[in-house]
Amino acid sequence: MKKIVLTLTAAMIFSWQGISFASSSVDALIQKLEDKGILTDQDANQLKGEIASHEQDSQQATFKSMLPDWLNTMKLTGDMRLRYQYQRRDADAARDWPRNRGRYRGRLQVEDQLNDKMKVIFGIATDGGSGRSNNVTFGGNSTSNDAFGKGYIVANKVYAIYTPTSFLTLKAGKMDNPIWEPTQVLWDPNITPEGGDIEFQKKLSDYLTVFSTSGIFVLHDASPSSSLGQDPYMMFTQNGIKGNLTEKAYYKLAMIYYNIHNPSNFQLTNSLGTNTIINGYGLRYSFNDVIGGAADVGLNDPFGELLPSFVNIPQVGVMGQFTDNRAAPTTGKSWMIGGYMGNSAINGWGTWRLLSGYKVYQRDSWLDSLPDADFYSGMTDAAGYRTEFDLGLAKNVWMTVSFFDTHVYKKVSSIFTNSTGSTSTALAQNNGESLLQADLNFRF
Amino acid sequence: MKKIIALVVAMVMVTSMAFADSTLINGAGSTFVYPALTKWFDEYSKTNSDAIFNYQSIGSGGGIKQITAKTVDFGATDGPMTMDQMTQAPGRIYHIPVVMGAVAVAYNVPGVEKGLKLTQEVLAGIYLGKITQWNDPKITEQNPGFNLPASSIVVVHRSDGSGTSYIFTDYLSSISSAWKSKVGKATSVNWPLGLGGKGNEGVAGLLKQSPGSIGYVELAYAKENNLSYAFLQNKSGNFVEPTIDSTSKAAVGVAIPSDFRFSIVNSSNPEAYPIAGITWLLIYKQMDDHAKGKAIVDFIKWAVTDGQKLTANLDYAPLPDNLVEMIQNKLNQVKY
Numbered sequence: 001m002k003k004i005v006l007t008l009t010a011a012m013i014f015s016w017q018g019i020s021f022a023s024s025s026v027d028a029l030i031q032k033l034e035d036k037g038i039l040t041d042q043d044a045n046q047l048k049g050e051i052a053s054h055e056q057d058s059q060q061a062t063f064k065s066m067l068p069d070w071l072n073t074m075k076l077t078g079d080m081r082l083r084y085q086y087q088r089r090d091a092d093a094a095r096d097w098p099r100n101r102g103r104y105r106g107r108l109q110v111e112d113q114l115n116d117k118m119k120v121i122f123g124i125a126t127d128g129g130s131g132r133s134n135n136v137t138f139g140g141n142s143t144s145n146d147a148f149g150k151g152y153i154v155a156n157k158v159y160a161i162y163t164p165t166s167f168l169t170l171k172a173g174k175m176d177n178p179i180w181e182p183t184q185v186l187w188d189p190n191i192t193p194e195g196g197d198i199e200f201q202k203k204l205s206d207y208l209t210v211f212s213t214s215g216i217f218v219l220h221d222a223s224p225s226s227s228l229g230q231d232p233y234m235m236f237t238q239n240g241i242k243g244n245l246t247e248k249a250y251y252k253l254a255m256i257y258y259n260i261h262n263p264s265n266f267q268l269t270n271s272l273g274t275n276t277i278i279n280g281y282g283l284r285y286s287f288n289d290v291i292g293g294a295a296d297v298g299l300n301d302p303f304g305e306l307l308p309s310f311v312n313i314p315q316v317g318v319m320g321q322f323t324d325n326r327a328a329p330t331t332g333k334s335w336m337i338g339g340y341m342g343n344s345a346i347n348g349w350g351t352w353r354l355l356s357g358y359k360v361y362q363r364d365s366w367l368d369s370l371p372d373a374d375f376y377s378g379m380t381d382a383a384g385y386r387t388e389f390d391l392g393l394a395k396n397v398w399m400t401v402s403f404f405d406t407h408v409y410k411k412v413s414s415i416f417t418n419s420t421g422s423t424s425t426a427l428a429q430n431n432g433e434s435l436l437q438a439d440l441n442f443r444f
Numbered sequence: 445m446k447k448i449i450a451l452v453v454a455m456v457m458v459t460s461m462a463f464a465d466s467t468l469i470n471g472a473g474s475t476f477v478y479p480a481l482t483k484w485f486d487e488y489s490k491t492n493s494d495a496i497f498n499y500q501s502i503g504s505g506g507g508i509k510q511i512t513a514k515t516v517d518f519g520a521t522d523g524p525m526t527m528d529q530m531t532q533a534p535g536r537i538y539h540i541p542v543v544m545g546a547v548a549v550a551y552n553v554p555g556v557e558k559g560l561k562l563t564q565e566v567l568a569g570i571y572l573g574k575i576t577q578w579n580d581p582k583i584t585e586q587n588p589g590f591n592l593p594a595s596s597i598v599v600v601h602r603s604d605g606s607g608t609s610y611i612f613t614d615y616l617s618s619i620s621s622a623w624k625s626k627v628g629k630a631t632s633v634n635w636p637l638g639l640g641g642k643g644n645e646g647v648a649g650l651l652k653q654s655p656g657s658i659g660y661v662e663l664a665y666a667k668e669n670n671l672s673y674a675f676l677q678n679k680s681g682n683f684v685e686p687t688i689d690s691t692s693k694a695a696v697g698v699a700i701p702s703d704f705r706f707s708i709v710n711s712s713n714p715e716a717y718p719i720a721g722i723t724w725l726l727i728y729k730q731m732d733d734h735a736k737g738k739a740i741v742d743f744i745k746w747a748v749t750d751g752q753k754l755t756a757n758l759d760y761a762p763l764p765d766n767l768v769e770m771i772q773n774k775l776n777q778v779k780y
Contacts, residue, residue, distance in 0.1 A: 166626075166634060203628070247527055300527045305536075309730040309779045314531040343532055348513045350534030392534065395513060 070112060078108040079443045083135070086436040102138035107156060117164060121175075123157035123192075130270050132188040132373040157192050171215075172196035178213050179238055180254055182296040182319035183357055183386075184372040185336045191370065193217040195233070207243045211254075214238070219260070219367075220268055232262040234287075240294075252296045260287035260367070274368045274379040276331065285328040285364045292323040298340075312350075316341040319357070328364035334380075335360055342390075351392035358385050360409060376406040376433055383409040384433075400439040407432040466493065467735045469743075472500040473507015473520035474607045475643045476662045477723040480543050480755045481520070484747050487754055492746075495739040503643060505605015505631045511537065511726045517736050519726035522607020523614070523631045524705035538778065539704045539724040540771055542747050544695060544761040546686035547611050547719040550671035551658040552651050553578055553593065561586040561683045562674045564718075568620035570597055570658060572627075573637045578656065586683075593656075600650045600659030603640025605632045611721030612660045615709040619718075660719070663691075663759045680714035687717070691761035694720035700767055704774070720761075730779045737780020745775055 083103040109123035125134040136151040159173025171178065174194045177187055197215025204210065214237040222228040240254025265282035267275070276284040298317025307313065318339045325332035338357020346353060361371065363381040376382035384406030392398045408431065471481075478501040485497040502510075504521035511519030512533045524539055549562060566582050569575035575582060578592045602609045610631045617624040627633050639654070641647035644665040651659045651671055663686050666673045675683040684690050694711040710718045725744060731737030748771050752762040763771075 203625075244527075300531050305777075309536065309777075312533075312535050314533070343534070344528065345532045347532050348534060350514075351532065395515075 070114065073113045075111045076108070077111070077444065078106070079441065080107075081105040081442070082440045084438045087433070088435075089433045090431045103135045104138070104151075105134045105136070107134060109157065117162060119161040119163075121157055121159055121161070123155075124153050125156035127152035127154040128190070130373075131191050132270075132370075132378055133190055167200060167202045169199040169201075170196070171199070178215065179236065179256065180213070180240070180252070180294065182252075182294055182321060183336060183338060183355065184375070185321045185334060185359060186292070186323060186366050187370055188372045188378060190373070205243070207245065209242050210240075211242065212237070212239045219262070220266065222266075228263045228266055230261075230263050232260070232266055232268070234258055234260040248300045248302070250298055250300065252294075254294050256292045256294070258287065258290040258292070260290070262286060262288070268367060268369045270369045272368045272377065272379045274363060274381050276328075276364050285325065285332065287325055287327065287367060289326045290323060290366070291326065292321065294321040295319060300344075312343075313341055315344050323365050325365050328362075331363040331381075332365050333360075333362045334365035338386075343392075346390050346392045346398045348392045348395045351398075353390045354388070356385065356387040359383065362409065374402065374435060374437065375404055376408075381409050382406055396443040398441050400437070400441060402435075402437040402439075404433070404435040406435070466496045467739050469495055469497050469518070469736055469739055470500075470516045471497065471507075471518040471520060471725075472502050472510045472516045473726070474504045474522050474723050475501045475645070476504075476522045476545060476608050476721070477520050477543055479664050479758045480723075480751075480760050483754050483758060484743075484751045488743060488746060488751070492742070495743065497743070501643070503602075503604040503631075504607030504610065507726065508605075508631075511728075514728075514732075517727075517733075518740055520723060521610075521631075521726060522721050522723050523610025523629075524724060525726065533728075536729040538727050538729055538774060540727060540744055540748075540774065541704050541722045541763060541767060542725050542744065542751075543723050543755060544691055544708065544720060544763060545723065545759065546663045546691045546717050546761075547608055547615075547660050547721060548663045548666040548671075548673040548686045549658065549660050549676060549719070550648070550651055550666045550673045552655055552671065554655055556590050556592065556672060558672045559685070560590060560672070560674045561677070563677045564619040567676065568616055568623050571599060571601075571616060571636070571638075572620070572622060573599075595656045598654050598657040599635075599638030600647055600654070600657050601635050601638045601640055602642070602647060604642050604646075606643075607631060607721070607723065608644060608660065608662055609633065611709060611719060614707055614721075615719045618710040667759065676718050678714070678716055678718040679710050679712050682714055684715065684717045686719075688756055688759060688761045690715060690717035691720045692764075693717070695761075695764050695767070700770060702770075704767075704771070727778065729777065734780050737778065741775050741778050741780070745772060748772070 081104065083105070085101045085103060086098060087101070088098040105126055105128070107123060107125040109121060111119065111121045113119050126136050128135045134156065139147070140149070155174065157174055157176065159171055159175040162170045164170075172195070174192050175197075177191055177193055178197050178199060179187065181187060195215055195217035197213055199211070199213045201209060201211040216233055216235050219232040219234060222231045236256060236258045238254050238256040240252065242250070242252035244250050262283070265284070265286065267277060267282055278284050296317060296319040298315055300315050302316045303313060316339070318337075320335070320337045322335040323333065336357050336359040338355065340353065340355040342353035343351040345351070359375060360383040361380040366380060368378070368380045371378050371380065375386060376384065384404060386402070386404050388400060388402045390398055390400050478499070481497075481499050485499070489496070504523055507516075507519035507521050508525055508529055510516040512529065514534065525537065530537060549567065551560065563582070563586060566575060566586070569582065576597055577594060578597055579594045584592055610629060613623075613627065613629040613633055616627070617629045627636065639650055641650040641659070644661045647659045647661050648665045648669040648671065651657050651661070652669060661671070663673075673686065675685045678684050693713045694708040694716040696711075696713050696716070698706060698708055698711065700706055704724065706722075708720045708722060711720065727740055727744075731740070748763055748768050756762065
């Protein structure tokens with residue numbers, strides 16, 4: 001009997017390689033055998049699954065061989081997020097009631113490796129109405145609040161990547177933000193800046209990799225008739241090191257310098273009005289001399305085998321960041337300090353990550369149109385805690401719960417009547433805000 | 445249609461016999477260890493019919509991905525998971541060494557038999573693209589008895605994420621600072637040049653069909669495909685043939701860490717073959733399924749003891765006794 005089984009197994013394997021299955025006939029045959037009680041449900045389903053999988057592989061291989069090379073190198077990826085959000089501001093006349101909202105976000109990206117050195121990325125996303133958001137709120141969209149109105153789709157990324165050598169990369173277009181931040185302090189993660197950059201990265205040893213990112217981003221397209229005369233833009237250079245001190249201990253450190261060229265102290269169109277302005281003049285302080293630093297230091301497998309087998313804490317770390325707009329001596333600093341633990345990536349059921357930090361933005365530390373829109377609505381002159389917990393639910397599906405406990409940092413006016421600093425009115429907003437977000441995320 | 449019916453009947457018979465009251469264990473990964481696992485599954489099932497093993501030989505990179513995603517019950521890899529990879533897994537993963545083997549540097553040079561002597565400098569030079577002709581003086585001076593042609597060297601490497609590549613690039617990194625800084629060691633690297641073949645089978649196939657080619661494959665694949673292979677210069681300067689004995693020698697005197705993630709390439713033993721590697725099975729310390737957990741642990745305990753005697757004729761070297769004892773202790777810590 002053993003010989004027969006082995007012979008049949010061999011026949012099965014060889015046939016498997018050579019036959020293109022007529023799956024419907026085979027399915028019918030398996031069904032017949034199942035009906036007659038020769039096969040169990042489980043066996044029948046398994047056989048059907050194996051045959052379907054093999055047939056799919058064969059079809060895919062045939063299909064792929066018929067496509068041109070450039071289409072075979074194309075990758076289509078995307079993600080989708082469903083969000084419940086609770087928001088409350090204390091004693092704020094305008095918002096003295098909790099807001100419960102539902103939101104959705106969808107993003108789709110095509111990436112094509114054109115040749116050994118060039119790649120292009122084109123991404124579309126739902127329109128959140130600003131550069132800091134791709135969220136669409138249930139019951140509303142970017143232009144109206146009509147019942148069940150359709151959301152718009154916008155160009156989220158359009159850029160080319162040129163890699164002439166393994167350590168050098170050039171990018172241009174509307175791109176993923178190349179500036180490294182351990183957590184969102186200066187930049188909302190949804191921002192896809194427009195311009196170009198040059199990136200250098202060279203691993204010198206396991207202990208030391210040097211990296212550098214420098215570029216230019218355009219902030220506003222000025223009309224030729226405008227008094228600006230030139231588009232406001234920012235130049236930046238970030239230089240840092242990273243590596244492993246031991247197999248378990250890792251670090252990443254960087255310094256950054258921003259020079260924002262902003263003629264006439266133009267207040268950007270999507271400003272939230274929390275930078276100091278002078279009536280009839282514009283921004284009181286320039287942003288042409290902003291320095292900053294960031295650090296992320298941690299341990300992999302910090303507890304070894306000390307914990308029970310059902311407890312898994314693969315990584316713990318601390319991170320910090322500071323910024324100093326040296327043109328604004330009393331209101332130009334921002335900083336963040338925090339920590340994290342859990343998996344380094346969320347990959348399926350059971351992976352998790354907890355992150356928490358405290359952040360402070362002085363009023364003129366950074367352009368108020370760029371910080372994380374979830375942290376006190378993205379305003380400067382704000383401080384508070386951000387805590388986030390991610391949990392993998394299944395392959396490519398995970399949930400995120402975020403809580404922001406924030407408040408106005410100092411009750412100073414943002415509006416000055418003249419350049420010496422006389423203030424006009426007292427600041428209206430001095431309140432705390434609680435923001436809870438529960439997200440269900442899908443990646444494909 | 446007759447063929448299909450015959451096939452289905454065969455599958456039905458095999459499947460219905462196999463699945464009756466059995467635990468199905470799925471594994472994936474290394475192609476290097478595939479011959480050994482196949483032999484083990486066959487022998488083990490003769491005395492242990494309660495576990496059925498299904499192994500997909502998709503390469504070590506795939507094995508690491510699948511065990512991380514928990515889509516298989518065990519993975520197999522010839523290169524240990526990096527710390528970064530381990531921090532992505534939803535639980536603690538144990539690396540359990542199960543076999544040691546040699547990676548042969550095989551070639552297809554018409555008229556040139558087994559035994560071409562290659563120095564460390566020559567091998568690194570060929571893979572860096574600095575030595576491009578078979579009659580390069582650096583090759584001919586070590587091989588006066590061979591008639592090497594004035595033809596180009598066709599470099600072949602793996603195209604998939606591969607533990608065999610890890611062992612090979614680990615070796616090149618240990619002997620060449622240029623290789624270490626430009627390419628490094630990993631299951632998948634940016635090769636400076638060459639043709640890519642999928643799996644040990646793919647590389648062996650490319651070597652057979654490409655005169656003037658050189659590549660690296662697990663020793664059993666080289667022998668099975670009647671490929672000529674080189675004697676490599678080891679750390680002591682000796683030229684050594686890949687054999688079971690010279691592979692075993694590579695592990696002598698090596699300090700074994702408690703997580704078993706160690707390398708035996710470029711051993712200081714004067715009789716050791718320099719491109720020797722270990723294959724690890726990857727399992728979770730905390731198994732989700734009691735029956736599967738027990739079946740896997742029982743199988744591995746058998747594989748590292750009785751199973752070792754079965755793999756010698758497949759050109760794998762047996763694990764040293766002290767390592768086997770450490771493995772047994774580690775397996776006792778697995779929870780299920």
